[in-house]
Amino acid sequence: MAYIVSPNPHIHAKVSTRSLMLDVIIALCPAAVVSFLFYGLSEIAIMAFSVASCVFLEWVVNRYMLHRASSTGDLSAVVTGILLAMNLPPSTPLWVVFIGAVVAIGVAKMTFGGIGQNIWNPAITGRVFLLVSFPAIMTDWTIPAGGLIGNVDAFSGATLLQQVGLLGAKAADAMVGLETLFSNMGGSAGEISALALLAGWVYLLVRKVIKPWITLSIFATVALVAGIFHAIDPAQFTGALFNLLTGGVILGACFMATDYVTSPMSAWGGVIFGVGIGILVMMIRYFGSYPEGMSFAILIMNTAVPLIDRAFHQKKFGRA
Amino acid sequence: MAKTTFAIGGVHPDDSKLARACAIEVLPLPSVVYVSMAQHLGAPAKPVVSVGDKVLTGQVIAEPGGFISAFVHSPASGTVKAIAPFKDLAGREVPHIIIDVEGDEWVEGVDLSDTLITELPDREVILDRVKACGVVGLGGATFPTHVKLNPAPGSKADCLILNGAECEPYLTSDYRIMLERTKEILVGAALMQKALGGCRTVIGIEENKPEAIAAMRSALASLPYSGIEILPLKKKYPQGGEKQIIQAVMHREVGSGALPISVGAVVQNVGTSLAVYEAVQKNKPLITNILTVTGNCLPVEKQHNYLFRIGMPLSYIAEYAGGIPKGAAKIVSGGPMMGRAISNMEAATVKGTSSILYLSEESTRRKLESNCIRCGRCAEACPMGLEPFLLRRLWKAGDMEALEANAVQDCIECGCCLYSCPACIPLLDHIRQAKGAVLGAIRARAAAAKAAAEANQKNS
Structure with missing residues (x-):
């Protein structure tokens, strides 16, 4: 009988790309379930279709364009599919979802060589492509009928963030209270419940999948920038709580900015990255033409990651 | 006392000390022993016997081949059959002295009794005997011990660290000697302490071996030495790494490319301490050591800690222990993190051999490589x-x-x-x-x- 001969180490930790992605999927479950409860069957359909599209597209690109073994077993395409669905309004037609998946997987991920090689977060790239291509569809916040939790006010039309423009900062601020933590209607599917998102984030921290620094620095920066501007002119600028709890700040900070591939590897790099996202999102919200800027903020900072990584290195043993 | 450890990095593999309860058993001699001339770091030893010579157990059969080298002694009595290249565990040819075993008749002057001798001889006597008995570091690197115990002029040892971390999963040989040869290890520590000019001496043991910590503490209390302490360490691999254990114990960082003595540290394994005791107090050369026969595809009742003689073929030991188990996909000499995969079971044990480890396919087969996901x-x-x-x-x-x-x-x-x-x-x-x-x-x-x-x- 022949025995294996290979260099050390001879054992391996019970961790794989697949197990990490599985943890992310588990962490996304609470927010996904909330979106199903509020938006009903159509949301389930969007998410299922989005996941299936992403996995299918990755398989197709590997098989017929790159001619190599499929990488779908690592489950990263499933994560992208879930995140893409969570970034879309509940009324998005499925053909638009598919285009989003083509851009996310086909363009943002596989063009660069598949998992680990992409510069920009695939799901966000897909969403931003849809936002600039189909602005009407992507800002139609009509809540579809069939939500499992009844008594959803027919009032929808605009998200809280959009209402800043309609009603002014003061009125918008007043609409955000503690109950916003539990449900924040009128927005992308994944943005409904801050609490569900944070529960998933805590799960990832406990499982040691991610470090808290990126997320915390985004929250702190958003709170600080909003706090300062709000203190200067409360009539024009919304406050810290409003900006933390509305739009994609929590979803983005917990699940998109913490993507290994497109975020810095060092703790301090992560803090710089998070501060950059926090400043950018607030500048876009206050002064930009879009009511929400989380996607753009993350994509811009994704671009800066190689530079940040170059600046921060580990402390080496026995060296100054 | 708060448990301490090194500062940067490290991992926590399951410690899998499956053979921890197995008391040390003595292996009988095989009919032929194959004694390697390269059992230590540095220059290979030079044979001083010829084919046909009669040798006694413990007799010098090879002398140091350089400054960093060590004496090698015969592990049995018999006739030198050949001095020839013989394959080591990786299949590389290394000069060996091959001896037909006829018995176990020792050279004169070796104290084979169990009597504990606690009086310490002079520093020169300690260093001479450590060198003459061919003692090398048994923690893995097999660096000649007399060189380490005799720092270059101008450098001074502030602290002697005895490494009882045994941070590698599966291995239990250090654990067993800490339980069974506790006092001898402590006398060995005192001998090395004296050789180094009486510095502080710390015995670092990982917290997953509480019985060893307790045994060491109670034995220390019954011995007349001062300046020796037992320090429990947090369980973390690679705690037993020289630079890591120095940081854990002394909170000093050995600079890149520098030797431990540059921060005043000398690190010796507990197994080396036992060998120093036997060399100095018993005049017994280093021809034995402890190895663990273990693995995740070996039933616990078939696991053993053996006292072996150098030169025993690994296949002989495996056979004596009940054969290579079914399901073993890789056989490792040493721990699963830093040990070497064995491709040649006919190779013989050397001074630094610490285990025969059988790993199952599922635990040891490398998975297919995929893209880096930059997780850090x-x-x-x-x-x-x-x-x-x-x-x-x-x-x-x-x-x-x-x-x-x-x-x-x-x-x-x-x-x-x-x-x-x-x-x-x-x-x-x-x-x-x-x-x-x-x-x-x-x-x-x-x-x-x-x-x-x-x-x-x-x-x-």
Whole structure:
């Protein structure tokens, strides 16, 4: 009988790309379930279709364009599919979802060589492509009928963030209270419940999948920038709580900015990255033409990651 | 006392000390022993016997081949059958002295009794006997002990650290001797302490061996020595790494490329301490050591801790222990993190042999490599603070300058990076190659600089 001969180490930790992605999927479950409860069957359909599209597209690109073994077993395409669905309004037609998946997987991920090689977060790239291509569809916040939790006010039309423009900062601020933590209607599917998102984030921290620094620095920066501007002119600028709890700040900070591939590897790099996202999102919200800027903020900072990584290195043993 | 450990990196593999309850058993002698001339770090030993010579157990059969080298003694009495190349466990040919075993008749002057001798002889006597008995470090590197116990003029030891961490999973030989040969180890510590001029002496033991810590503490209380303490360490691999245990115990960092003595530290394994005791107090040369026969595909009742003689074929030991178990996919000599895969079971034991470890296919077969997902686990795990993902990239790009600037030569090859990589990228395989190339370049540069300086001197 022949025995294996290979260099050390001879054992391996019970961790794989697949197990990490599985943890992310588990962490996304609470927010996904909330979106199903509020938006009903159509949301389930969007998410299922989005996941299936992403996995299918990755398989197709590997098989017929790159001619190599499929990488779908690592489950990263499933994560992208879930995140893409969570970034879309509940009324998005499925053909638009598919285009989003083509851009996310086909363009943002596989063009660069598949998992680990992409510069920009695939799901966000897909969403931003849809936002600039189909602005009407992507800002139609009509809540579809069939939500499992009844008594959803027919009032929808605009998200809280959009209402800043309609009603002014003061009125918008007043609409955000503690109950916003539990449900924040009128927005992308994944943005409904801050609490569900944070529960998933805590799960990832406990499982040691991610470090808290990126997320915390985004929250702190958003709170600080909003706090300062709000203190200067409360009539024009919304406050810290409003900006933390509305739009994609929590979803983005917990699940998109913490993507290994497109975020810095060092703790301090992560803090710089998070501060950059926090400043950018607030500048876009206050002064930009879009009511929400989380996607753009993350994509811009994704671009800066190689530079940040170059600046921060580990402390080496026995060296100054 | 608060438990302490090293500061950077490290991993926590399951300790799998399956053979911890197995008391040490003595292996009988085989009919032939194969004694390697390269059982220590440094120059191979030079045989001083000829074919046909009668030798006694404990008789010198080879002398040091250089300053960093050691004596080798016969592990049995019998006739020298051949002095010839013989394959080691990796299949490389190494000169061996092959002896037909006729018995176990010892040379004169060796005390074979169990009586504990606690009076310490003079420093010179200690150093002489450690050298004459061929004692080498039994923690893995097999560095000649007399060299370490005799620091170069100008350097002074502040602290002798006895390494009882045994941080490698599965291995239990150090644990067993700490339980069964407790007092001898402590006398050995006192001997080395005296040889080093009476410095503070700390015995570091990981917290997963509470029985060893308790046994050491109670034995220490019954012995007349001062300046020796037992220090429990947090369980973390690679605690037993020389630089790591120095940091855990002394909170000092040994600089890159520097020796432990530069921060006043001397590290010896507890097994070495036992060998020093036997050499100095009993005049008994180092021809025995303890090895663990263990593994995750071996039933616990078939696991053993054996007292072996050097020169015993591994196959002989495996056979004596009940044969190679079904389901063993890899056989390792040493721990699963830093040990070496055995390709040749006919190879013989050496002074530093610590285990025959059988690993199952499922636990040891490497998974297919996939893309790096930049999770940073390798950098987090590296106890030297290196960035393995970066070093691998630089090696593939052939950027030797950047490799050196990123300290690839500091790698201690502990395996934490590859162990913790979710994409199963063979990081250490690449880094080991890169380290070799960079160290070669550094040495070549030093040699060139020396030659240039000499040429200058000649000209002026």
